[in-house]
Amino acid sequence: MHSNKSIKDNQVAITFDDGPHPEFTPKALELLKKHNAKATFFCIGKHIEAYPEVFNDILEQGHTVGNHTFSHGNNFGFLKTENVIKELQQTNKIVKDSKGLTMKLYRPAFAVTNPRIKKAIIATQLQPIGWSVxxxxxxxxxxxxxxxxxxxxxxxxxxxLLHDTSSKSIVVLERLLLFLQEQHIESVTVDSLFKIKAYA
Ligand SMILES: [Zn+2]
Structure with a gap:
């Protein structure tokens, strides 16, 4: 039996939740560039509105972006279906209006899922992306x-799963990228890893 596995299959996907952040997202982007790594950033809509340049840099550097709700409120798990839909649509609209991209990927806020959120994901045609680490x-x-x-x-x-929201996460990212390099593991976007489309 021969294996079809090539070095290309030696891949993982680093994902960041809760940005863009004005201080830590640029630091994450620097490190990713230095190590020739790609990642996926699940962004909060209100943060995209607040830091459009940082969001722009994520895209310009060839990373993937996905939806992580508009306001990421602590009450997210208690919202009615129509309000979950609004949260998801609002963020997608910001990115559509500013970048012309229709995001397809969604990272569940607070890892919460319930029947109302499931309905909202179907209604908005988003694809939930979890994590394994x-x-x-x-x-x-x-x-x-x-x-x-x-x-x-x-x-x-x-x-x-990482968060581009603290200096500690940046330290972890730096060590992780060195580790991956030593192990000859490539960091790619989730859409590349799963061979799916990030945008409609
Ligand atoms: Zn989050």
């Missing part, structure tokens, strides 16, 4: 602990 980079754990947790059982095809 949760770094827990927004907890009080140290960067070292987060890096170890993230890379311990890392295997090809994994989708790694």
């Amino acid at each position: 949760r770094s827990l980079d927004t907890t009080s754990r140290t960067a070292e602990a987060i890096f170890k947790r993230t890379t311990k059982d890392l295997s090809k095809g994994d989708v790694i």
Whole structure:
């Protein structure tokens, strides 16, 4: 039996939630560029409105963007279907109006899913994208602990969840990119990893 696996299959997808952030997203972009890595940024609509230049840089540097609700409110799991639809449509409209792109990918806010959110995702024709490696980079754990947790059982095809919202996450990203380079693992966008379309 011969294997069709090539070096190209040695890929993972790094994903960032909750940006764009005026300080940390540019730092993440610098590191990704330095390591010739691509990533996916699931953006909050109100942050895209607040930091359009940062959002523009994400796209200009060849990364993928996806929807992560408009306001990312703590009550997201309690919203009625019509209000979830509004949250998703509002963010897609901002990106459509400013960039001409219709985003297809959605990262569930707070990892919450319920029948109303499912209905809203169907109504808006978005595709939910989960993760297989949760770094827990927004907890009080140290960067070292987060890096170890993230890379311990890392295997090809994994989708790694990070947040471009803190200096700790940037430290973890830097170590992770070095680790991937040493292991000859390529970081690609989720749409490239799954061979799906990021935009309609
Ligand atoms: Zn989030």
